[in-house]
Structure formats: C-alpha cells, structure tokens
Amino acid sequence: MDGAWSAAAVRRAEAQLMAQLPPGTLMQRAAAGLATECARILKRRNGGVYGTTVIVLAGPGDNGGDALFAAARLARRGVRVFAVPVMGERVHPVAAAALTRAGGRLVANPPRHCHLLLDGVLGIGGRPGLPGRAIDRLAAIDADTIVAVDVPSGVDVDTGAVPASAVTADVTVAFGSRKPCHVLGRAALLVGRLVLVDIGLGPHLDPHPAVRVAGDDDLAAWWHAPGPDDDKYTRGVVGVAAGSERYPGAAVLSTSGALAGPSGYVRYAGTAAEQVRRRHPEVVCTQEVKEAGRVQAWLAGPGFGTDEAALAELRHVLESPAPVVLDADALTLIGEYPSVLSQREAPVVLTPHDREYERLYGSPPAEDRGAAAAVLAKRLNCTVLLKGHHTVVASSDGEVWANPTGRPQLATAGSGDVLAGFMASLLASGMSGVRAAVAAAYLHGRAGGIAGAGHRTVTASDIAKALPQAVGQTLSAADTPGKRR
Ligand SMILES: NC(=O)C1=CN([C@@H]2O[C@H](COP(=O)(O)OP(=O)(O)OC[C@H]3O[C@@H](n4cnc5c(N)ncnc54)[C@H](OP(=O)(O)O)[C@@H]3O)[C@@H](O)[C@H]2O)[C@@H](O)CC1
Ligand SMILES: [K+]
Numbered sequence: 001m002d003g004a005w006s007a008a009a010v011r012r013a014e015a016q017l018m019a020q021l022p023p024g025t026l027m028q029r030a031a032a033g034l035a036t037e038c039a040r041i042l043k044r045r046n047g048g049v050y051g052t053t054v055i056v057l058a059g060p061g062d063n064g065g066d067a068l069f070a071a072a073r074l075a076r077r078g079v080r081v082f083a084v085p086v087m088g089e090r091v092h093p094v095a096a097a098a099l100t101r102a103g104g105r106l107v108a109n110p111p112r113h114c115h116l117l118l119d120g121v122l123g124i125g126g127r128p129g130l131p132g133r134a135i136d137r138l139a140a141i142d143a144d145t146i147v148a149v150d151v152p153s154g155v156d157v158d159t160g161a162v163p164a165s166a167v168t169a170d171v172t173v174a175f176g177s178r179k180p181c182h183v184l185g186r187a188a189l190l191v192g193r194l195v196l197v198d199i200g201l202g203p204h205l206d207p208h209p210a211v212r213v214a215g216d217d218d219l220a221a222w223w224h225a226p227g228p229d230d231d232k233y234t235r236g237v238v239g240v241a242a243g244s245e246r247y248p249g250a251a252v253l254s255t256s257g258a259l260a261g262p263s264g265y266v267r268y269a270g271t272a273a274e275q276v277r278r279r280h281p282e283v284v285c286t287q288e289v290k291e292a293g294r295v296q297a298w299l300a301g302p303g304f305g306t307d308e309a310a311l312a313e314l315r316h317v318l319e320s321p322a323p324v325v326l327d328a329d330a331l332t333l334i335g336e337y338p339s340v341l342s343q344r345e346a347p348v349v350l351t352p353h354d355r356e357y358e359r360l361y362g363s364p365p366a367e368d369r370g371a372a373a374a375v376l377a378k379r380l381n382c383t384v385l386l387k388g389h390h391t392v393v394a395s396s397d398g399e400v401w402a403n404p405t406g407r408p409q410l411a412t413a414g415s416g417d418v419l420a421g422f423m424a425s426l427l428a429s430g431m432s433g434v435r436a437a438v439a440a441a442y443l444h445g446r447a448g449g450i451a452g453a454g455h456r457t458v459t460a461s462d463i464a465k466a467l468p469q470a471v472g473q474t475l476s477a478a479d480t481p482g483k484r485r
Contacts, residue, residue, distance in 0.1 A: 001218050003209025004178040005126035006158045013176070015203035025200055026308075027062060030175040031069035031095075034149060037173050038074060038116055041145055045115065050053065050078035052115040055141055056099075057134055058083050058091045059121040059153070065092030066175070067120020067149045068099045073104035082110040086121055086134040092109065111316065116300035117143035119167045122154035124179065129164035130154040138167065140370060148172040151181055151301030152190040158210070160185030161367035168192075176201030180211050181401035185369045188390045211370055212401045214438050220478030222439055223471075224429040235264030236428030240283075240421060241317050242302040243272035244310075250303020250328070252279045253414045253460050254421035259283070260467035261425020267292045267374060269313075270304075271357065289316040297323045297427035300329025302417040308454035315340055322420075323347040323427045325436075327420035328356075334380075335359030337434055341380060348382040351420055370400040383433035385423075385441060387416065393437040401438045405445025414460030419444045446470035 005013070019025060042049045056071045058064035068083060068091065071106050075081045081104035085091045096106060121134045130138075130153055146169050151157055154166025160181045170192040174182060176199045181187035226235050238258045243251025251272035258266045266283045268276045269292040273285035286292050300317040302312045306329050314333050317324055325335060331352050334341055336359075343347065350360070357376065358364045365372035365386060373386040374393035386392045389411075391403040423440035431439065432453060447466035450473075452458040 002178070002213045002215055004180045004183050004211040004213060005205055006180065006210045010124055010176060010179065010201070010207050012206070013201045016204040017200055026240055027065055027069060029199040030066045030197060031073065033071035033175070033199070034066060034173045035073035037195050037197075038070060038118070038147060039077065041147065041171065042079070042115055043462060045144060045424075048070065049074065051080070052117045053082070053094045053111060053113070054082045054118060055082065055110045055114040055139055055143070057086050057121050058096075059126075059131070059134075060071060060087040060090035061123065061125050062092065063123030063125070063149055063153075064120040065095040066093055066123070067118045068151075071104055071118060072098040072102040075099060080355040081105065082107050082114075084108065084110050084137055086131050086137065102398040110137075112140065113142045115144050117146045119146060119148040119153050119169060121149040121167070123150040124157050126151070126153060128154060128161065128166070130166060135165050148191070150174050151179060152187065154186035155181045156368075157181045158163045159368035160187040160372065161438065162190065163187040163367065166190055166219075168247050169385070171195060173197055175199050178213065180370065181414065183211055183213060183404065184390060185367060196321045210400070212399065214401060214403050214442050215479040216474050217296035218473045219439055219442060219474050221476060222431055222435045224263070224431070230264070232264035235262065236267040236296040236425070236430060237267060237294065238263045238428040239267045239292050239298045239317075239322075240424065241269045241289050241298060241300040241313055242304055242417065243270050243276070244305045245271050245302055247303030248275040249414060250271035250417045251276050252333060253417035253464065254302045255280050255283050256461065256464035257418035257421025257467070260464055261422045261473070262431065263296070263425040263428040266302065266425070267295060285372055289313050295320070295322055295428065296430075297325070298425045299325045299327065299420050299424035301327040302420055304329040305383070306332050306336075311337065321346050322478055323349070323433060325349045325351065325420050325424045325427065327351045327416060332359055341382070347427070348380075349385060349414065349423060349424070349427070349433045349437050350376070350380065350382050351385045351387065353381045353387040353416075370402070374398050374400055385437040391441045393434060393441065395434045399434060401434070401467075403438070403441040403445060405442050405449065407445060407448050410445065410448040410463070412458060412460055415444075415448075415463055418460050418467070431442065438440045443467060443470045443474060446474060
C-alpha cells in the first residue's frame with residue numbers, strides 16, 4: 001500500500017533524515033531530480049535542451065530554492081533561464097546566487113514566451129492562494145509546459161481543496177512522497193502528470209499515511225482466487241436487487257458488473273427479471289428479494305425506484321445478515337428513512353455522488369473530500385465511497401483511501417450500476433467493505449481506461465466488458481497474483 005503524507009508528516013520525516021546528512025543535501029537531491037525531469041521534457045518537445053528558454057516563478061521559501069537550484073543545473077546545460085521573484089525580493093539567497101553563477105538571470109520582467117515554466121512559488125509551507133504577482137505573471141507568460149515544484153502552488157496541501165487561485169500544471173515533480181493534494185479533490189486535477197523523486201524519505205515516513213492509495217499488489221493480496229475445493233456457492237453468491245419496469249437497464253448493468261467479479265453465482269431479484277434473463281442466461285432470477293434464497297452479499301438500489309414497494313424490498317435486503325452495497329435510489333430512501341439502517345450490524349457500503357451525499361448528510365460534501373467521506377462514514381457507521389473525478393473511500397473508523405485509476409470517461413450513464421454490482425461480487429467473495437470499495441473503484445477505473453483507450457467513447461456496457469481484462473492485467477502485474485481461499 002502506498003499513500004499520501006501530510007505536510008507535517010513530511011517535515012517530521014525530513015527532520016530525521018536531515019539529521020544524518022550534510023546541510024543542503026536534500027535540496028540538492030530534489031533539485032537534481034527536478035532538473036532531470038525538466039531536461040527530459042525539453043528534449044522531448046524541442047529535440048534538445050540547449051538554447052531553450054525556462055522561466056522560474058520563485059517564492060520566498062525552500063520550494064523556490066528547489067526551483068532555482070534546478071534552474072541553475074539547466075543553465076549550465078545552455079538553457080536561457082529567467083527567474084522572477086514573486087514575493088518582493090524574498091528568494092532563497094544561496095539558490096539565487098547559484099543560478100546567477102550558472103548564467104541565469106533574476107528579472108522583474110521575463111520574456112512573454114518560454115518552453116518551460118517552473119512553478120516554485122509555494123510548496124508544503126504554502127497557505128492556499130497565490131501572491132498577486134504570481135497570478136499576474138502566470139497570466140502574462142505563454143509557457144509550452146508548466147512544471148509544478150512539489151505541489152501546484154496555491155492548493156491546500158493537506159486536503160486537496162482549492163479555495164483560491166492556484167497553478168494548473170502539466171507535470172508536478174513531487175519530492176519524497178505524495179501529499180494529499182496530489183490525489184484528492186480539485187487540487188488533484190491541477191497536478192497533471194505526477195513524477196515522484198526519491199530523496200530517501202521513505203524509511204522515515206510514518207507507516208500510516210494520511211490518505212492511502214492502493215496498487216496492483218494490494219489488489220492481488222486481497223483477491224480471492226478459487227481453490228481446487230471451491231464450487232459456485234463457496235466462491236460467494238451475490239444478490240442484486242435493482243431495476244424496475246421503468247429502468248430495466250439498471251438491472252442489466254448491475255448484474256453485468258456482478259458477473260465480472262470473483263463470486264461464483266449471481267441471483268437477481270426484481271421486476272426486470274425478463275430483461276436480465278435475456279441478456280445474462282447465467283443469472284438466476286426471481287421477482288422479489290425474499291424469494292431469492294441465501295446470498296453472501298447484496299446490492300440494492302440502482303434503478304430501483306423510491307416508492308413503497310422499493311422501500312419494502314430495501315427493508316428485506318437489510319434484514320439479511322449479509323453485507324450490502326447501497327447505491328442510487330437506495331441512498332435516497334436511506335436519506336428519507338435513516339432508521340432502516342439503525343438495526344444493521346453486518347457491513348454496509350454506501351456509494352453516493354455529491355447530490356446523494358447531500359441527501360444523506362444534510363449538506364454537500366466539504367472541499368476536503370477525504371474528511372467529507374469520513375464524517376458520513378462515522379455518522380452512519382458504514383463504509384462510504386464518495387464518487388468524483390478522484391473517488392474517495394472512507395471507513396467508519398477514519399481510514400481514507402484515494403483511488404488512483406479514475407478518469408473522466410467513467411462519468412457515463414449506468415457506469416455506477418456496473419461499479420456497484422462488481423463491488424457486491426467482491427463483498428460476496430469475502431472481502432471487507434473497505435477493501436471491496438477500494439478494489440471496485442480501482443478496477444472499474446482501470447476498465448474505463450481499457451475501454452476508452454485511444455480516445456474511444458465509452459458506455460457503461462463497455463466498462464462492464466472490460467472489467468475481466470482489468471482484473472487480469474492487475475493480477476498479472478502484481479508479484480503474488482491472488483491468494484487461495
Ligand atoms: N520537506 C522535505 O523533505 C523537503 C522539502 N523541500 C522543499 O521545501 C518546500 C517547503 O519549503 P518551505 O518550508 O520553505 O515552504 P514554502 O512552501 O517554500 O513557502 C513558505 C513561504 O511562503 C510564504 N507563504 C506561505 N503561503 C503563502 C501565500 N499563500 N502567499 C504568500 N506567501 C506565502 C511563507 O511566508 P510567511 O507568510 O509565512 O512569512 C514562507 O516564507 C517543499 O515543498 C519542497 O519544495 C526540498 O527542498 C527537500 C526536501
Ligand atoms: K510549487
């Protein structure tokens with residue numbers, strides 16, 4: 001498991017490491033990594049480094065220091081460097097002197113165009129918002145590529161909120177570890193491509209990051225691969241209570257998601273049985289939840305309706321001792337009748353988008369989306385998957401996960417139905433609520449990437465079809481592909 005560490009946690013690790021090293025070593029490691037990435041970009045876009053133009057927006061702290069030292073390295077390779085102090089004359093004095101010695105210039109008025117702009121205004125010491133001069137300069141300079149140093153300046157580093165002006169980067173070169181702003185909220189949209197430079201901080205970082213980020217190895221370790229003694233029942237039976245006469249497609253799509261998961265058997269209960277049977281002959285269909293027989297996990301909600309019949313079916317699902325995923329209309333019903341959840345002891349995963357969150361919580365999610373998911377999870381004693389361009393999962397005891405695989409193509413009608421069905425299958429196979437939510441978001445995002453490769457347009461059915469390939473790619477990429485049950 002990887003993660004993102006808060007500014008305070010990074011500073012604690014930095015202090016431990018710095019105590020073992022000569023002064024300035026970490027900044028030189030950071031600057032070397034940054035200069036290497038900049039040179040790579042300049043070479044790719046311009047065929048070479050020599051003769052290109054780089055402008056540095058330099059703030060008053062060490063973030064500006066990193067940028068100036070990196071720019072000095074580039075100046076020594078023949079780059080024309082112009083550094084603009086954006087907080088009066090306050091710049092890192094040693095780094096500024098190094099740049100001048102290397103042939104770079106500190107100027108108030110840089111050229112209007114550059115091949116690469118280095119955003120060294122604010123790093124982990126920055127408060128949200130940009131100094132006025134940085135805003136003016138950003139507006140006046142036409143840069144082919146903007147590279148943010150450590151974080152895009154102006155964002156709230158620890159929450160990913162962007163309450164005021166901030167830099168929009170093409171590439172962010174981060175030192176030592178990810179920070180929450182790289183993976184959460186609107187800030188994550190400003191990061192561009194994230195490049196991590198190892199400066200030796202790893203062994204000194206707290207083992208519990210502020211935000212967790214799953215990878216292929218986690219997914220493979222959590223995945224329940226069938227063993228020789230398994231049958232369709234022991235692999236887990238998943239029940240899907242979804243769809244209605246008006247919205248039969250939701251039933252078809254959520255069963256498609258469930259069929260792509262690791263469980264061995266999918267039951268469908270609802271009024272769209274005919275459509276489900278026609279599309280998926282392997283699904284066993286009944287009209288009502290209480291006729292469905294035993295399952296190891298339920299999904300309730302997609303296309304379900306919010307009338308009395310739907311509420312009665314939801315109550316039947318929640319009476320079951322199996323874990324449940326509640327999605328779409330089930331969330332609206334929970335918002336209206338919160339007491340239906342109060343007797344629940346088995347795990348519940350809720351999958352709200354922002355409007356559904358508001359129905360459940362009473363106000364829209366805060367810009368700190370990790371905290372927003374965590375407060376709802378705590379209040380309702382559930383796992384919460386808060387959908388967005390960077391989906392977040394929170395457990396009721398405050399664990400927060402950011403999904404690294406999402407992409408805008410996933411915002412298509414029915415995509416959430418597929419996600420919810422797939423997640424229910426993971427739960428039925430024996431995964432915990434949090435892991436099922438994290439794994440489902442991860443693989444669904446990857447499936448969206450496969451389905452949308454080459455800028456193809458993507459439908460929810462395409463995502464469902466791509467899920468088995470996403471599972472295959474993820475398990476094959478990991479060191480230990482799936483554990484035996
Ligand atoms: N940690 C590590 O392991 C390593 C860290 N390294 C680097 O150090 C960076 C952190 O540097 P840092 O601590 O000097 O803080 P930084 O972000 O440059 O700015 C603080 C200054 O900005 C000011 N200021 C703040 N907000 C403002 C605002 N909104 N508008 C205007 N001004 C504002 C604030 O002034 P104040 O207002 O508080 O007087 C203060 O002077 C880190 O991101 C990384 O790049 C690497 O070199 C090596 C390893
Ligand atoms: K920055």
